[in-house]
Amino acid sequence: MFDVQTLLILIPALPLAAALATAALGTRLLRDRSHVPVVTALVLSFAASVLLVFQLQERIEERATQPGSSQSAGVEEVVARWSWINVPDAMPHPVDGRVETPGWGNFNIEVSLRADPLTAVMLAMVTCISALVAIYSIGYMRGDPGYWRFFAYVGLFVFSMTMLVSANNFLLLYVFWELVGLCSYLLIGFWYERPAAAAAGKKAFLVNRIGDVGFALGIFLIWTTFGTLDFGGVFQSVGQHAGDWRVTAICLLLLIGACGKSAQFPLHVWLPDAMEGPTPVSALIHAATMVTAGVYMVARCTPLFAAAPDAQYVVAVVGGVTALLGAIIAITQTDLKRILAYSTISHLGYMFVALGTGTLLGITAGMFHLITHAFFKALLFLGAGSVMHAAGGVIDIRRLGGLRRRMPVTYWTFLAGCLSIAGVVPLAGFWSKDAILLSLHDRSGLFGGGLFEILYLTTLLGVVLIDFYMFRPFFLVFHGKEKIPPEAGNHLHESPGSMTAPLVVLAFGSVVVGAYFEWTHGFAHFLSFTPSFECLAQSGHTAIGTADKWRVAAIGSVLTAVGVATAAMLYLGSGKAVARLARAMNVFGLYSLSYGKFFFDPIYNAFVVWPLLSVARLAAWFDCMAIDSLVDRCGRIPKLAGAALRPAQNGLVQFYALAMVFGVLVLLGIMLM
Amino acid sequence: MPDPRHILTLAVLLGAVGLWLMLPRGGARGRAVGAVLGIVALGLWFSQFHGLGQWTADGMFFVLAAIAVVAAVGAVTSRNPVYCAIWFGLSLLGTAGLLLLVGAQFLAVATVLVYAGAILVMFLFVLMVAQPEGKASCDRMSWEAGVSAAAGIAMVGVLSVAIGGILSPSCPAMPPIAPPTQEELAAGVLDPHQVARLGDELFGRRLIAVEVAGTLLLAALVGAAVIVNQFSGRRHDGQQRTV
C-alpha cells in the first residue's frame, strides 16, 4: 500500500487537510483543541517520509545488486497530478543554432512531484522538525486568542514546504517558494497588534520578493534558453550549453533567489527582524525549514551550477562572507533570539560555502550540515522559547542570569545544543562541520583552489566565533548569580511537559544523528543516488587520505576548545574583563560596527527605501500638478477662444451697422475682382 | 479728357470730405466749406453721366437729381431733426420727379402721396412727441463721422464703378440685351394707359403679393398700437435723464 507515489502525495496532503480543517472549524468547534488535527497530520506525514526514505533505500539496494546497471543511475519517481497551464509551442524555435531540447517551446506546467534521495532527506527533516515544533507550541501558544490561526498557518506552511521540496518543475518551485514566503509573512505578523511584528512581516515578504524577482528572471532565462521548465528536461540538456553565458546568468539569478530566501549577505536583513514572530515559528521557519529552501534549490540545480564554475565561486564567496558577517555580529548582540538568528545566517553561509565547492563531497557535506543544523538550531530556539516563556517574554540576556537551578531540563538540553553547534567531538555538529572543513580542504587542492584556501581559513575562524557567541549567552543566562526579571513574577519555573519533551527529543537527535550518519556513511551514500548529482560523480577524484581527515578533525576540535575556553573565562568571571575587551575592540570601531549590525538597515533605508519613497512622492506631485493640470488647461481652451470674440459686442448699434457695411463692401469687392 | 475713373474717384473723395465736414460734429465749424465741397463733388460726379440726348430732358434730369441728392444730404446732415424731415420731404419730391421722368407716373404720385404725405408726417408727429427738453446732445454729435462718411461714399464709389463697368459696351460678361425700342416701350411700360396696365399687372399676376402687402400693413398697424399701449399706463415723469 505504501508505494512511493502514494507516499509522495500523502506527505503534503495531510498537513493541507489539517490546515483547512483547522481554518474551517477553528473558531467554533476546536477552539483550544485546534492543535489536534495539525499535530496528528504532521506526525503521520513524518512517518510517511521515513517510510519514503526506506522505500528509496530498498530501491537503491535493488539497483546496486542488479549487475550492469551503471551505479550512477539515480533513483527518481515522478507523479503528475493535473496540468496547470498548457500553451503548446509558445516560443519560436531557436534561430542561432542552439540545440533544441525535446518538447521545446510548449509551456506545459503540470503539478508534478518527484521523489529522489535529496527530496526524501529534506522531507524527513522538515516533517520531523515541524512535528516537534507543533507539539512544543501546544504549550507555548496556550491561551493565545489566535490559537487555531497559528496551527492553521503552521499546517499551511508545512504543506507548502513539502510541496516546494518535491516540486518537479521550476515554476512549481517558484509557486511554493512564494507560498512559503506568504506563510512566513503571516506567522511573523501573527501578533499583528504589535506594529513591530506587522512591519517585520512586511519587510520579510518584500525582501523575499526582491529575491524572488531574481529567481523569476532566472526562470524566464531558463525558459528562453532550454525551452522547457521541467527539471528533467533542463538538467539533461545542460550538457550542450556548457560554455554559454546564459547558464552562468541563470545560476547567478537563481543564487539571488536563494539569497533572498536563505537570508544570505545582501538580503539577510529580514531574518533578525523576523524574530518578532512567536518562537516556535522562529524555530521551525527561520531556523530549520524555510531558510534552507535556498540551500535545497542550489543543491537541486547542481547540474546548472556545475556547467557554470564561476557561478560556483560566487556561491562560495557569498556563503563565506555571510558566515563571517553573521558570526561577527552575533558576538555583541544582547537579544538571545537575535544571536540565534545571526548564528543561523552564519551556518547557512557555511552550507553555501560547502555547496560552492562543487564537488560531490562538498554538496553532501552541505546537506549533512543542513540536517544537523536543523536539529540543534531548532533545539536552541525552543530552549530560548522556553526561557522566554518562563521569564514572561524577556529575552535580553543581560537581564537574565543563573536560571540553571530553576530550569534544569532547559539547561541541559540547551547545553547539549550549544555543544553540538560548537562541534564538540561526539555530537552531530562536529561531524557536519568536519565534513565541510574536509570538503573545503579537499577542494582547495583542486583546480582554482586558492579561493577555497581562504574560505577554509575563514571557516576555521568561524568555528572559533561560533563557540564564543554560543557559550556567551549560555553562561550569562544559565550560570552566574540569579537575576529574575520583574516580568517573570515570582514563580519562574520550568516549562510544562509538552514543551520540554520536544527539547529532550531534539537534544537526543542533535547528539545521535551526526554520529549515526557518519559511521554508517549512509547519508553521503544515500544522497549520491540523486539523479542531479550524477554529473558530479563522473568528475571522480581521488578519495581523501585518512591522514587528512584526522588532521582536519584535530584542528577543528582544538579551535572549538579555544573558543569555549575564552567564552568561559570571560563570562564566568566578573564583568570587568568583558568591558575591557569591548573597549579594546572599540578602539578601531569593531565593537560598534558589530553591535550596529554593520548598519545594513540604515544603509538600505537611506539608499533604497527613502529614495523610492521620495520618487513616489515626486511622481504623485507630478501626476497632480503636471499631467492633471495639463488636462485642465486643455479644458480651458474653449473658454479662451470665447474671450477672444467677446469685444465684438460693444453695445453700439452703429458699430454693428458699420460691420455689416464693411462686409457688403468686401463681398462687392470680391465679386467685382 | 482724363480717364473717367479718376474723375469718379476724385468726386467720391471730395464727396466724402464734404459730407464729413457737414455732419454734426459737436460744434465743429466747416459746414459751409463742406457744402461747397459737396457741390463740387456733385458736379464732378454729374459730369460722368451720359446725357439723354435732348438738352431739355437732360436739364430736367440733372435738376431733379441734384434736388434729390442735395436734399438727401441736407436731411442727413442737418442739426435739427425737424429740418431733417423737411429736407427728406424735398428729396422725396426730387425722387418723384425722377420717377416721372422714367415714365412711372403712378409711382411718382404714390411716392409723393404716401411717402411724403403719410410717412413723413408720421415722422413729424413722432418728432413732436418724443422731443427731449432743451437741445438734445445726440443731434449735435455724430458717431465716427469720418469712418461712416468714408464707408458710405466708398459704397457709392463701388456701386458707380460697378454700374459704369457693367453698362459700358466693353464689358464682356454683359449679355447683349437689346435695350427696348421706343415702340416696345410704348406698347409696354410707357403705354398711355400704363396706370391701367399697372393695375392689371398688380391684380393679375401679382394678386397674392398685393394681398400679402395688405395683411402686412394690418399687422403693422396692430403691432404699433400694441407697442405704444404698452407703456401708456405710466405717466411721463418728465425729468431729464442723462445718457
Next chain:
Amino acid sequence: MNLLLLTTLFLPLAGALLLGGDRNWARHGALAISLAVLGIAVVLVARYPGGTAPFASTDWPWLDWTAAPIDVRFSVALDGLSLWLFALTALLMVVAVLVGWEAIKDQASLYYRLLMALETGMLGVFVARDIILFYVFFEFTLIPLFFLIGIWGGRQRRWAAMKFFLFTLAGSVLTFLGLLAVVLWVYYHPAPEAASGRMTFSIAELTAALGARPMDPTMQIWIFLALFAGFAVKAPLWPLHTWLPLAHVEAPTAGSVLLAGVLLKVGVYGFVRFSLPMLPQAAAMLMPWLLWISLAGVIYGALVALAQSDIKRLIAYSSVSHLGFCTLGIFAANRLSVAGGVLQMVNHGLATGGLFAVVGMLYERFHTREIADFGGLARRFPRLAFFTLVLTLSSIALPGLAGFAGEFPLLVGVFQRGWAGDAAPHALQLRAIAVLSLVGVVLGAWYMLWMYQRVFFGPERTGDKNRGSGIGDRGSGYEALDISNPKSQIPHQQISGSLSPNPDPRIPNPDPHAAGPHHFPKGEGTMRDLSPREICCLTPLVAMIFWIGLQPGFFLDRMRPTLDDLIAPVTRACETASDSPPRPQSRGVFSLSTIHYPLPTIHYPLSTTHYPLPTTHYPLSTIHYPLSTSQ
C-alpha cells in the same frame, strides 16, 4: 443559444426602462435581473465549444438603405476573447448591485435603472461584432456612469463626472474616425476576390480583407494612432490616465467596482480586437514605444500609489499599474503574453472590483477613506481582513491565486519577446523592458502590503488623527508619508478653468461627518463584521480567484484559438520586420530612426478616397452678374 445572448443584452435594458417604484422594489428587481443575466452567462460559458467560430451569434440587418452602399448590421456573438470578459461583467454586476444595497438611499430607483443601462452597455461592448454597434455600446456605457458619478458621488463628483465623460469622449471620437478610415479604406481597396459592393462594417470581414490586402505602413501608423487615442484613454495608459483616480475616488462604490472591473477592459479589448489584427505592421513598428508607455504606466502607477493616503485613490492607481501590465502583455504580441494579458484583465476585474467593494464597506462603517484613520481592524473584523487579504494577495500576483496565473505567463511572454532567439529590430529596448517590468511586481507588493498593514494590523486606532505611524521599518523616525492629494486640499476656487471643480454649494454634503474628526465608536451596531449580504458579495469573487489561480488552463484553452487568430498577423509582421536587416542603431537607445518617420512621405489618406458625392464645383468667380436676363 443566440436567444440567450440576446436576452442578456435586452433584459437589463428592459429593467432600465421598467424598474420604478420605491427603493425596495427597484433594488430587488435589479438583483433579480443581474442574477438572471449571470445565470445565462454561466450557461453560455458552459456551452462554449471553443474554436474560432463565433458562438451564439445573431446577425440582423440594421442600417442598410438600399441606395447607400452602407451595410451596418446588428451582429453580436461570443468568441474566445470576449467570453470571459462577458462572464466577468455579469458577475461584477451582481456584486455591484449588492454593494450599494444599504448605502444608496436617495433616488434609489433611478440609481438601479442607471446600473441596468450600464450593464447593457458593458455586455454589448464585448459581444458587438460590428464597428458601429461596438461604438454605440462604447458610448452608451459613458452616459449612465456619468450620472452615477455625478449624482451619488463624493465631494468633487460633478467635476469628476465631467472630466471622465469629456476625456473619454474626446478619445473615442478619434477612435471612431480611425474605424471609419479603416472601413472606407477597405471599401475603396477591396481585396481582389471579395469585391462586394457594400461598405462592410463587420469586424470579421474587415480583418479578413485587411489580412488579404494590408494597408501601406504609413497609413497604418496614422490609423493606429487614431485608434490608440481612444483606447489609450479608456485603458488608462500612462499619460492619459489622470481621469481615473478622480473618477474612482468620487464614484459611488458600485460605480467604481464596475468602472474598474469592466470599463477599463474595454480599451485593452479594443486594442486586441481592432488594433492588432487590422494594423499588424503598425503594431510591429510601434511595439517598442507601446511597450515603453505600458511599462511607464506600470512603474509610474505603482510609485504614485505608494504616495497616496486615500485607500480608494491608492487602488485606483494600482489599477493604472495593473492595466499597464495587461497592455504590456497585449503589445508584446506572442502567444503567452497575450493569453496572460487577457487573463490578467479578468483577474484585475475580480481583485480590484473586490477591493473597491471592501473600501465601500469600510466607508459605510467609518465614513472615511484616509488610511491614517484606520488601524488594527483585523481584531474586530476578522472576516473582512481575510477577504481583503485574499484580494490583496491576488492583486500582487501571489502564486496559487488568479493574479499569478495571469501575470507569470505575461511576464514570460514579454521576456521571451525580448530575449528569445529572433533578433528583433530594437532588441535592446525590448530586453530592457522585459527586465524592468519585474520592478512593477516588487513595487506592487510594497504599496499593497503597506496599505494592508496600516489598515488591518497595528494597534487599534482610537480615531485620533495622529499621522506618525512609522515608515517601512520600525520607527526609523522617518515622518509618515501622509501626503494627502494636494489637489483635494487646494480650495477649489483657486483651480479656475472651464472645468472648474467647485462643488455645488447648494447640494448639502451627502455625508456630513466625513470632514469632522472621525470617531471610531466602540461596540456600536454598525461596527459588526461583514454582514451575510456583504459576504455573499465577496465570496464569488474570492472563489473565482482561487479557481483561476489553481486551474488557469481551463480559461486559457478556451481563449487560445481566438487569440491565435488575432495576433497571427502581428507575429508575422514582427518576423518580417526582424528578417529585414535591422536598421543601423544610431546614437542612443531611444533612436527615432528605428521608426521611419511617416511625415515627409505622407499623402493624406483621405485624399486617395474620392468621395461618392457628385462633384459640384461652386467657384464664385464665374457667377454671372445678377443683372443677367431674368424672365
Next chain:
Amino acid sequence: MHPEIALLNDFLLVGAALFGVGLIGFVSRRNMIVMFLSVEIMLQGVSLSLAAWGRFHNDFGGQALVLFIIAVAACEAAVALALILTLFHRRCSLDIAAWHFLREANQPPFRDAPLPEEPSERLEPWPHLPPAGARPEKFGEEDKYRPKV
C-alpha cells in the same frame, strides 16, 4: 451709347448716391429718428433703381416692387416709430448711445467726446394745456410760446 442704356446708367447712379447718403446718415447720426429717416432715404434710392430697371426691361415688375417697397416702408415706419417712442420713454432720450449698456460684460462703456457748452437760452416752459373740460386759468405773463422750435 444707346439712350436707354444711358438713361439706365444715370438713374442707377442717382439711386446709388441716394443709397450711399442714406447709409452715411444711418451709420453716423445719433438721433434714432434721423437714423430711421436715413433708412427711408436708402429705400428711395433703391426704388429709383428698380423703376429704371423696370423701364429698361419693359416690365411692370419693377414698378410693382416699388409699390411694395412703399407699403413695407409704411409698415416699418409705423412699427419702428412705436419702438422708438418706447425706447425714448424708457430712457427719456433719443440718443442711440443711451443703449450701450447692452454690451458684453467686460467691454468698456461708450464715452462721448465732451461737447462745447451751447449758449444755453433760458428754458421757457411749454404751453400747458389744462385737461379737457376744465376752465383754463388766467394766462400768466410767462406762458408765451417758445420762440424757436
